Amino acid sequence: MAADPRFDDAIHAPNRLRICGLLRPVDSADFAVLRSALGLSEANLSKTIRSLVDLGYVRTAKSASASRGDARRTTTVSLTSLGRRAFDGHLAALRDLAEGRLSPSVEHGDG
Amino acid sequence: MESHESPHDRTPDAAREALDTLNADRSTLADHIVTPPWFYPALAAITTAFVASPAAPTPFVQSMVVVAGSVSLIFLVLAYQKRTGLAISRTAGPRSLGVLIVVGVAIVVLLGLSQALTLMGMRPWVAAVAVFTFVMVLAGCRVYDRFYDTELRSGR
Numbered sequence: 551m552a553a554d555p556r557f558d559d560a561i562h563a564p565n566r567l568r569i570c571g572l573l574r575p576v577d578s579a580d581f582a583v584l585r586s587a588l589g590l591s592e593a594n595l596s597k598t599i600r601s602l603v604d605l606g607y608v609r610t611a612k613s614a615s616a617s618r619g620d621a622r623r624t625t626t627v628s629l630t631s632l633g634r635r636a637f638d639g640h641l642a643a644l645r646d647l648a649e650g651r652l653s654p655s656v657e658h659g660d661g
Numbered sequence: 662m663e664s665h666e667s668p669h670d671r672t673p674d675a676a677r678e679a680l681d682t683l684n685a686d687r688s689t690l691a692d693h694i695v696t697p698p699w700f701y702p703a704l705a706a707i708t709t710a711f712v713a714s715p716a717a718p719t720p721f722v723q724s725m726v727v728v729a730g731s732v733s734l735i736f737l738v739l740a741y742q743k744r745t746g747l748a749i750s751r752t753a754g755p756r757s758l759g760v761l762i763v764v765g766v767a768i769v770v771l772l773g774l775s776q777a778l779t780l781m782g783m784r785p786w787v788a789a790v791a792v793f794t795f796v797m798v799l800a801g802c803r804v805y806d807r808f809y810d811t812e813l814r815s816g817r
Contacts, residue, residue, distance in 0.1 A: 567679060575813055583747060644679055645676075
């Protein structure tokens with residue numbers, strides 16, 4: 551079922567939107583996969599993910615990793631159901647905007 | 662630097678640019694999702710064991726086959742996640758979902774056929790069902806992979 555267009559300023563910032571876009575088709579992704587796909591620094595990605603966690607759009611989990619040579623743990627990132635709804639709505643709003651079905655001046659579900 | 666865009670970014674051009682970036686990221690993700698060559702043969706072998714399990718000589722052996730198959734399935738999924746750094750359980754669109762449903766229904770039918778052949782005393786024929794299952798799952802998974810890749814890149 552198509553989502554209702556809902557422009558969401560909270561995830562309109564490019565890196566936030568791209569993280570949500572990468573997480574949408576998967577259950578979870580390792581931090582390293584996101585970093586590689588987005589080409590961001592570790593600090594920048596951490597900060598952006600933390601802001602999405604604070605919004606309730608993303609959750610993180612840490613687990614031991616046998617693939618790592620050090621004692622650090624692997625961080626996996628996933629979208630919450632709230633994040634999925636927000637992303638789907640924002641994506642629909644972007645499509646409407648791009649195709650001229652949504653006026654740029656009209657506010658849609660900001661927050 | 663991450664920042665909120667201003668309302669001036671709510672233009673058709675900015676929206677198209679954002680959608681293009683998301684499309685490019687989906688392609689990057691699709692490039693990253695390369696199924697290891699051993700994954701589908703292993704999955705087909707486990708499925709074949711499930712389907713052929715009614716022909717086991719005793720119920721105990723059948724139970725052991727089912728338990729071993731279930732444990733193997735869990736390890737297989739974990740190995741995939743470790744290899745790709747991704748956990749995926751949903752399809753990318755209607756065509757990949759369709760393939761998954763067809764393969765799933767076929768597996769149930771083949772399991773029933775295997776059970777029926779065993780009950781009718783035609784146990785050797787279960788071997789033929791097993792061979793067919795292996796080939797069908799292998800082929801189905803490859804078709805699924807192709808559709809999944811296409812649908813992921815196109816955004817459904």
